Amino acid sequence: MSSDTPPSARRPGAAAPSEARYYDGSVYPGLKSEPIGEGLRTFARLSGWPVMLAAGNWLGDVGINLTLYNAILLVSLVLVLATQLLFHVHLRCCGVDVLPPMLDIATLFVLSWLSGGIASPLSSAYFLFAIVDTVGLRVRAAVAIAVGYSLSYALVDVAQVGGFRVSDFQAHSIVLHVLYLLWTVVSAGLLAGILRTATRRARAAAQENAIxxxxxxxxxxxxxxxxxxxxxxxxxxxxxxxxxxxxxxMGDLVGTDLSDAVGRYMPVLIRDVLRERFKDPEGFERRLLDLYDHMDEEAVDELEVVGTPPRLLSRYSGPVRDETGRLLGRIEVYSDVTEARAAERLKDEFLSLAAHELKTPITSLKAYAQLLRRKPIEQASPKLLTNALVTIDRQATQLTLLVNDLLDVSRVETGHLYLRLEDVDLSRLVRDLVERMTPEGTGHAVVLEAPEEVWVRADPARVEQVVVNLLTNAIKYSPGGGEVKVSVRRQGDEAVVSVSDRGIGIPKDKLPHIFERFYQAHSTERYSYGGMGLGLYISREIAQRHGGRLWVESEEGRGSTFYFALKAGGREDG
Amino acid sequence: MADRTVLVVDDDPDILSIVEQILSFEGYNVLTATNGLEALDLVEQVRPELILLDMRMPVMDGWQFVGRLRAYRDSPVPLLVMTAATDARRRAREVGADGYIAKPFDIEDLLEKVRQHVDAYA
Known part of the structure; x- marks a missing residue:
């Protein structure tokens, strides 16, 4: 430190208790009034912030309001720190991995103190780099030091070239202030940006939530x-x-109004409303409450609901859980299985009926075969042999008919009932049939009325099947014998075969069902006229396949008349 | 042979006829009926040692027949149910019969059962 002072730089009347020197070693006069002692000045040389304070004194010397300066400095300091903090938070929110802000700032201050006078421009540069990327601290620090040194020394050099005498302090101070100003502006902008982004994000989040x-x-x-x-x-x-x-x-299934059931306590609802709707109220209540006691259990059962007609409900009951598996409650799903069960029962009944019907001819066949074996044929009487052969033949035919009926049902169900159409004289076909079929010894008389040729386009085998079925029924359901009247005639553009008996007739309530599959008006589980309840079902299908109709008029106890109508036309019409 | 009378009730005339022939060859006196009502008429006139009864019949079925028979007769007549139903045993129990013959039957089996019950009675 030299003692010669350029007179132009000296202020008049100012003592020099401590010396600040210019770059060339001359004493800087502005610091003579500076209150900080030599030790403090040394300290100030070693740190960033005291440099600023010194610079502030210098500024005070040149007439700038120190209070204002310190205020601005404080505000900008707070702004910078707050921005740094917020920026780190922001980066972390964006998923960028940065050092915790406090650690970053602490590193900065340590660097500041360690690097002495150049620490302030360094810290500013450090901040600047911190906002543009997240490069590692050391890289940032190295760059910042280089920039800070270059800037301040470049400024000293530039000043000297320009003829100004500038001290290290002044150079650092100017660089510091420029950078600091820059950083304050950037911080303010960044802060505004962060706030704007945060606001926008909050608004977007609110919108997203609403959606x-x-x-x-x-x-x-x-x-x-x-x-x-x-x-x-x-x-x-x-x-x-x-x-x-x-x-x-739910309300419809159990026949009660449940529109206000939501929110009610289930055990009360069961007691007051639901239980009386079931055939077994105690059982229903007990079972359901039991299920509620075991929220985790799954169960399937069937319940009968009172009403006309009573309905059969199937119930699934099980726990309800959310995606995480948390138990939310219990669900019961009731479905009406009345029709399904009835159809199943009908099918079961039909199978057992079909088995029964098939076993009947087999019984005769087997018995005659065994009888003839027991009593060797050469020893059998001619009467026994004739009986056996006639019966075997008849029962084999019966068996064939039953099997054909079963096959026909299957054909109808699968839509494979095909017709081989040809021109047929319906009168002649029916006449041949009646001659062949007139029963002996049953007391029935079959009277045919077929005065003229009636031509139709039809499958003769299928038409025959229908007429045979109608004739068989007429005889079967007039057990007391009597006249069976068969007529063939043209009626409008239809050819109609009618078969009337004076038998037991069909009760009015059963009339609509007699063409249904498996239906037998006069049969119960115990009471039977034989047969499988398939004849009329197949016959109506055949009639409809021909584009014709099959219908009945009947009075219980007086007899029935069945009508089988086909579209007239064929050979005679050309 | 009046002490070896068997009544056969079945709505199928062929089965009726063959059972009649089989039992006749063995020396039984056979009566036949095609439904419960006819059978009741016969029981009123003759007291059979055994009844072979089909269950599903027109006019009067096996169940009704047994009900009427029990009401009419004090001392029971042995009864074998003759049925093509799959649950022949259950049917026999339903009407309190002494046994059953499942259709289609073996002649030996039929004879064995008839013999057993007629002899037990005699």
Whole structure:
């Protein structure tokens, strides 16, 4: 430190208790009034912030309001730190991995103190680099030091070239202030940007939430509609056994109004409303409450609902869980299985009936075969042999008819009942049949009325099948004998075969069902006229396949008349 | 042979006829009926040692027949149910019969059962 001072730089009357020197070693006069002692000045040389304070003194010397300066400095300092903090938070939110802000700032201050006078421009540069990327601290620090040194020394050099005398302090101070100003502006901008982004993000989040909420409301509405559109009755109770959902069909299934059931306590609802709807109220109540005691259990059972007619409901009951597996409550799904069970029962009954009917001819066949073996044929009387042969033949035919009926039903069901159409004289066909079929010894007289040729386009085998069926029925259902009248005539553009008997007739309530599959008006499980209940079902199918009709007029106790109509036309019409 | 009378009730004339022939060859006196009502008429006139009864019949079925028979007769007549039903044993139990013959039957089996019940009675 030299003691010569350029007179131009000296202020008049100012003492020099401590010396600050210019770059060339001359004493800087502005610091003479500076209150900080030599030790403090040394300290100031070693740190960033004291440099600023010194610079502030210098500025004060040149007439700048120190209070204002310090205020601005403080504000900018707070701004910079706050921005740094927020920026780090922002980067972290964006998923960029940065050092924790406090650690970053602490590193910065340590660097500041360690690097002495150049620390302030360094820290500013460090901040600047911190906002543009997240390069590692050391890289940032190295770059910042280089930039800080270059800037301040470049400024000293530039000043000297320009003829100004500038000290290290002044150079650092100027660089520092420029950078600091720059950084304050950038910080303010960044802060504004972060705030704007945050606001925008908050607004977007709010919008997104609104959309999600609306979507979830819509989804739950949709789900409710879906559940209400099934045929099933659905009950859901929460873990407190309060009704959370009840589908519209539920009330219909049990025959009561359940529209205000949501929110009610299920055990009370069962006691007051539901239990009386079931055939076994105690059983229903006990079972359901038991299921609620075991929320985790799944169960399937069947219940009978009172009403006319009573309905059979199948019930699935099981726990309801959300995606995470948390138990929300229990659901019961009721479905009406009355028709399904009835159809199953009909099928079972039919199978046992068919087995029964098939076994009857087999019984005769087997018995005659065994009888003839026991009594060697050469020893058998001619009467026994004739009986055996006639019966075997007849029962084999009967067996064939039964099997054919079964095959026909299967053909009808699968849509494979085909016709071989040709021109047929219906009168002649029926006449041949009647001659062949007139029964002996049953007291029946079959009277035929077929005065003219009636031509139709039809499958003769199938037409024959229908007429045979009608004739067989007429004889079967007039057990007391009597006249069976058969007529063939043209009626409008139809050829009609009618078969009338004076038998037991068909009760009015059974008339609509007699053409149904498996239906036998006069048969119960115990009481039977034989047969499988297939004849009229197949006959009507045959009639309809021909484009014709089959219908009946009947009075219970007086007899029945069946009409079989086909479209007239064929050979005679050309 | 009046002490070896068997009544056969079945709505199928062929089965009726063959059972009649089989039992006749063995020396039984056979009466036949095609339904419960006819059978009841016969029981009023003759007391059979055994009844072979088909269950599903027109006019009067086996169940009705047994009901009427029990009401009419004090001392029971042995009864064998003759049925093509799959659950022949259940049918026999339903009407309190002494046994059953499942259709289609073996002649030896039929004879064995008839012999057993007629002899037990005699």
């Amino acid at each position: 999600l909420y609306e979507r979830s409301v819509r989804t739950s509405d949709d789900l409710r509609s879906v559940l209400n559109s099934t045929e099933n009755g659905i009950f859901m109770v929460d873990t407190d056994r309060r009704v959370r959902f009840v589908s519209r069909q």
